[in-house]
Amino acid sequence: MSQTQFSVGQKHQRARRIGPEDVRAFADLADDHNPVHLDPAFAAKTRFGRPVAHGMLTGSLFSGILGMEFPGPGTVYLSQTLRFLAPVFVGDEVTVSVELVELLPKGRARFLTQARCGERLVLEGEAEVLLPRLT
Amino acid sequence: MSQTQFSVGQKHQRARRIGPEDVRAFADLADDHNPVHLDPAFAAKTRFGRPVAHGMLTGSLFSGILGMEFPGPGTVYLSQTLRFLAPVFVGDEVTVSVELVELLPKGRARFLTQARCGERLVLEGEAEVLLPRLT
Numbered sequence: 614m615s616q617t618q619f620s621v622g623q624k625h626q627r628a629r630r631i632g633p634e635d636v637r638a639f640a641d642l643a644d645d646h647n648p649v650h651l652d653p654a655f656a657a658k659t660r661f662g663r664p665v666a667h668g669m670l671t672g673s674l675f676s677g678i679l680g681m682e683f684p685g686p687g688t689v690y691l692s693q694t695l696r697f698l699a700p701v702f703v704g705d706e707v708t709v710s711v712e713l714v715e716l717l718p719k720g721r722a723r724f725l726t727q728a729r730c731g732e733r734l735v736l737e738g739e740a741e742v743l744l745p746r747l748t
Numbered sequence: 749m750s751q752t753q754f755s756v757g758q759k760h761q762r763a764r765r766i767g768p769e770d771v772r773a774f775a776d777l778a779d780d781h782n783p784v785h786l787d788p789a790f791a792a793k794t795r796f797g798r799p800v801a802h803g804m805l806t807g808s809l810f811s812g813i814l815g816m817e818f819p820g821p822g823t824v825y826l827s828q829t830l831r832f833l834a835p836v837f838v839g840d841e842v843t844v845s846v847e848l849v850e851l852l853p854k855g856r857a858r859f860l861t862q863a864r865c866g867e868r869l870v871l872e873g874e875a876e877v878l879l880p881r882l883t
Contacts, residue, residue: 627779629779635777638773638776638777639777639808641773642770642773642774642777642805642808643808643809643811643812644762644764644809644812644813644816645808645811645812645815645816646816647815647816647821648821660824667808667811668811668825668828669804669807669808669810669811669825669828670777670808672804672807672828673774673777673778673780673802673804673805673808674778674779675804676778676780676802676803676804677778677779677780678779680780680782681779681780681781681782686782686783689795690803690804690832691831691832692829692830692831692832693803693804693807693829693830693832694827694828694829694830695827695828695829695830696826696827697825697826697827697828
């Protein structure tokens with residue numbers, strides 16, 4: 614068993630538009646039909662002014678990039694922290710990135726996980742995973 | 749503005765079955781089509797033995813209970829930590845709970861967030877939120 618293909622500083626990112634159909638699907642999955650996500654008239658009266666995506670929907674994109682791209686298939690998710698810094702509006706394109714910041718004992722690693730809309734940092738946290746075995 | 753309806757020790761919970769249709773929908777949303785979640789034949793050869801739900805899908809249920817039930821509409825999600833302790837198998841019923849553990853300055857509060865399958869604790873973490881204004 615070897616993890617020599619992984620090293621500190623490696624970074625992957627990808628972009629995804631979060632559309633109203635995504636927000637509706639997530640609302641059903643999370644049982645979260647808060648009108649701030651779904652009802653433009655309601656959202657207009659809130660601090661946000663227009664519908665915002667669920668923070669955990671943006672956070673879920675980290676699951677995808679970690680599990681499918683980097684470190685990729687075989688990764689086991691151990692933990693994730695999420696700080697919701699700014700709203701993601703419905704229709705926004707979000708760029709999520711994961712950067713390997715520390716190799717840990719027993720095949721684990723720590724990643725900085727960030728989401729941006731343009732230059733604006735909207736979500737930041739850290740993930741710890743069990744790396745896939747590169748045998 | 750008053751938050752006197754909220755006090756430390758208050759706890760809410762709810763249960764939800766996570767079916768294969770939920771896992772497929774989440775896989776599309778998170779761009780995470782890892783076969784450990786979707787392909788029984790593949791999952792049978794992994795440490796899990798059968799398909800497991802995405803950890804972030806279970807974590808997303810915290811968004812729903814916080815935003816819709818307790819503290820309920822008007823809640824603003826500030827942060828969430830998640831430790832994935834044990835697998836949730838596709839078809840399992842998950843009970844998620846949120847307990848107010850600390851009232852913080854400026855209308856914020858900290859919650860213990862847990863998910864269980866039967867007696868088994870599968871996911872644990874903490875959420876910090878801005879409480880809804882109870883005016």
